[in-house]
Amino acid sequence: MTDNTNTNSFQKQKNKEEMKKQLITFALMIGFTIVAFSIVATNAMDKMFAVPLLLILALIQVGFQFYYFMHMKDRGHEFPAMMIYGGVFAALLTIAALVAIVWW
Amino acid sequence: MSIAAAQKKGFGAFLWDYLTTVDHKKIAHLYLIGGGFFFILGGLEAMFIRIQLIAPENDFISAGLYNEMFTMHGTTMIFLAAMPLLLGLMNAVMPLQIGARDVAFPFLNSLGFWLFMFGGILLNCSWFLGGAPDSGWTAYTPLSVESPTHGIDFYVLGLQISGAGTLIGGINFLVTIVTMRAPGMTYMRMPLFSWTTFVTSTLILFAFPALTVGLFLLMFDRMFGSAFFNVALGGNSVIWQHLFWIFGHPEVYILILPAFGVFSEVIPTFSKKRLFGYTAMVFATILIAFLGFMVWAHHMFTVGLGPVANAIFAIATMAIAVPTGIKIFNWLATMWGGSITINSAMLWALGFIPSFTIGGMTGVMLASAVADYQYHDSYFVVAHFHYVIVGGVVFGIFAGLHYWWPKMFGRILNEKLGKIGFWLFFIGFHLTFFIQHFLGLMGMPRRYWVFLEDQGLDTGNFISTIGTFLMAIAATIFLINIIYTAVKGEKPAGDPYDGRTLEWAIPSPPPYYNFKQLPLVRGLDPLWIEKMDGKGKMTPAEPLGDVHMPNGSILPFAMSLGFFVAGFGFIYQTDHQAWNLAIFVGMGIALGSMLIRSLKDDHGYHISKEELEREAD
Incomplete structure (x- = not known):
């Protein structure tokens, strides 16, 4: 750039x-x-x-x-940002579910 | 692939070309061959299962072997047949559709294929080495931890290796679509098959790590004495189910979304209309992917998660019917008022719509947590997922193969054989699986080796088995069609179906550099726009210039071979320490190959402008 x-x-x-x-x-x-x-x-x-x-x-x-x-x-990083947040979403969901249903 | 290598003659050179190729079109061929081989294998396993169940208290195969059969049937069909066949179609078509010369990482593309292939071979070696995995394709703990043979070890290592290959493939497609679209090809101008490839790759990226983690935990429990799933030592065996289905539910969308993409290409082309509701189709795809991560526990309604968790997952699951319904209606509306050509590819697409809708309907029934206590682990579930996976994915693969065969191999598949094959398969499929809904409702549990006489299950099972034979004949006809076409098939022009998207703008099969000049995309269905403007071919977006191409490499093959050898080492080191040698040798080969790849610069080569000018259009 x-x-x-x-x-x-x-x-x-x-x-x-x-x-x-x-x-x-x-x-x-x-x-x-x-x-x-x-x-x-x-x-x-x-x-x-x-x-x-x-x-x-x-x-x-x-x-x-x-x-x-x-x-x-910086500009031009919208895509990586979206993918990272997507991954964070999937990971959090996993952790939340395991904490809530398995270990609580 | 260099030009010199391509011009060498003889089988050795041909084989070497395919072993070292990094060309996405050839890797697509490899995926189709590999996936096709495992599809036949999984089909044979299905035949054995059905023959065993043709009559009450049959003893065609023993109980233990029956367990291995249904385990390997499921595992093979999902991981080693359906997914590679779809990856093959993606490899063959997606770069052409977005106007790219290859995928972003050609080397990784090849590595992804060889990892899949060696993983699949490793898994299937178990048949000859003391017994295949036998605790279902879901490998639920504690059953899978307790399984005495090495079968489950083969399952763990085989899937770990082939899963790494799939993950690599997914990342590769993502980067390709983000960075390598032709000038003017905005996201909302991408053909729907490329869109579904993109969304599927995202699902692969986010879902496969859960499987990887689960498999590692299982591996450690079985081989190194850990106790993640051992309740007696403070573990928890339900964790496996969660991890498996957090992967497993997105996995079924990884399978079905590319098939949706295929139908979204086939139906507009043969209806001579642009896809109805393109934007809605794109967002429905994304919505299905998003919701797909929030529904995994509907596989576990009877585990005892409690009413609140069950209710949440039931509602989330039912919500998925909405975007799927949008898609079904959009396909119907695409055909509405179109000038429809019915050929083999279109027949598969037409057969898909009612079949998949039945599967979707039973899906909503299963989503109701209360009713699920009745259906759970019965043949009703078996019927449901075969309706969506065979009626959706397999139909999609056949439609895609018929549609893109001329693009991939330069020959049109025989229409007559194609149509006979479709009807046999269609009838056989419904004969096999429709009756299974009722077998399930009458109480026949899945995965049972025998059933007793006079419980109302005899006729249904007999009919079901007859249907399987029809599907087997249809698959054989398809193989005959391939051979017949290779020998006698007509050679098409570049664009035999009056296509709409970029892949039809170049010769069939495409030259190895795909596009001499990258095309300028002026809208959705770019080739169709040019045709309607009376031009008939794409406007180049760049002057003719040198084309940069990657060199072929044997390293992906060597790396995968290394992991394959190390896999055997890991499996057998529990028996004798000497097997550690295999781990060291295998990892040595793999890591050594990686080192060579890292240290040796390989900048590829250029096709000069003069060479491109010499080639005829």
């Missing part, structure tokens, strides 16, 4: 912003990881509270991964 031979100032500006976003996401992800590890390591929270919190942190990280590092936020 990026034309390397023809970098005008607009493109440069865009690349710069992109880089900024990448770095912010990267820092946030490292931050989340540190938070997650410290919650577990320090026993600071009750298990009932810690487990959902860890799951939420993990979900956000997956979102960052998909949308920023794997560029799903």
Whole structure:
């Protein structure tokens, strides 16, 4: 998508912003990881509270991964997005059913 | 395939060409040959089952062998016959329909076929090695965990290998359709067979992993002492049923949707009308696929999931009748007022509509969870799924074979033999399975080896078996037709049926590069649009230029052979440690081939512009 031979100032500006976003996401992800590890390591929270919190942190990280590092936020990624959500749907359905009917 | 290889003569060169081919048209031939072989095998197994049941307390085959017969009949027909035959049609036609020169990953296409073939052979080796699998094609635990022979091990490894092949094929088709449509071929201009190929591939992508997981769990329980399904050790045997049907229900849509696609091509062509309600057809296809993931527990109504779960799955199941009904009415409306030609392909399509509708109707009956307690595991279920799978899928395959035979092999199948074959099969099919509804309602359970005299089951079973013979004769006539056509059949022009879609815009059989210049698509039924505009052929979308082609490779064959050998190792390592050697050798071959593939650059070759210009149009 990026034309390397023809970098005008607009493109440069865009690349710069992109880089900024990448770095912010990267820092946030490292931050989340540190938070997650410290919650577990320090026993600071009750298990009932810690487990959902860890799951939420993990979900956000997956979102960052998909949308920023794997560029799903950019144009032309509608199709992969649809397929990924389709797969997530099928997997969640499986897990939900097994939890609800088999193990509950 | 390089040009030089194609021009070599002799059987050796011919064989080598097919072993190494990455051309989607030749892989289609391979799929049809492989699928056809297993179709005959599964048909013979069906014959044995029916002959055993021709009379009360018959002892044509022993009880144990009977269990192996019905298990292998189901497994073979679903995994090794119906699906490969459909994949063969998809391979042959879909790239042509969307105006592509090949699939996106020709190498993987070949790998997918060889994995399927070796998986199927591995599964069938069990007949000669101490007994085939014998716990039904669904392999329910704990029965399948307890089965004493190696049969189930062959089932697990065979399906694992061939399933990987199918998964590869599905991903390949997805990428092909997303990325390689000809200029102007938008999604809503794609022929319906390409659409169903696309949706089917999505189903393969999402459904097969559940089977893979289930098979791995079963493999570990049987071979490595785990206890996923062992209730005594804290496992749960119902998990297998869930995993199997989470795969298994989408699987039946994987089978039927391509058949729907075939009919959606055949009916408009021979009615001389565009498909009625194209948009509705596309969305009905997608809706069926979507709902298909939410209905698996209707196979398990009697397991004891509870009234709430049963009710939810019953309603979801009944909802599927809506998009399916839309399709049936659209086909009828396509024919309405059309100028209809009735030939073999069209006959199969016409026979399909009432047959499949009966199967759909019994499907809604079965969907009612309350009534299902009566039908469950009876011949009523057997009759239902044979009406949808034979009346839908097999009819679809025959229609597709008759319709695209000239495209694939350059000869038109004999019409007279085709029509005789259809009528014999149609009558035999209804004779075999219609009566089974009533056998089931009278209480005959499925998978029973014998039934007793004078319980009202004698005549019905006898009629059912006679019907099977008619279907066998019809299948034989089709084989004779193939041979007759190969020897004497008339050679068609590129477009013998006055077709509407892109595959008919090129010669039959197509040149190995398919399209000299990629065509410009101006709407739905692109060739028909050009015909109506008085042009009669496609406008090229690009100037004549070099065509980039992939090189053939023996590596897919070698990889699959490696997994095949390793499969034997896994199966027998429980008997003796020395069999671990087979695992190492097999995996060595497979992984070594992968390494070669990764390290050796293969950029393919180009057909030069001059060479293309020399070829006649």
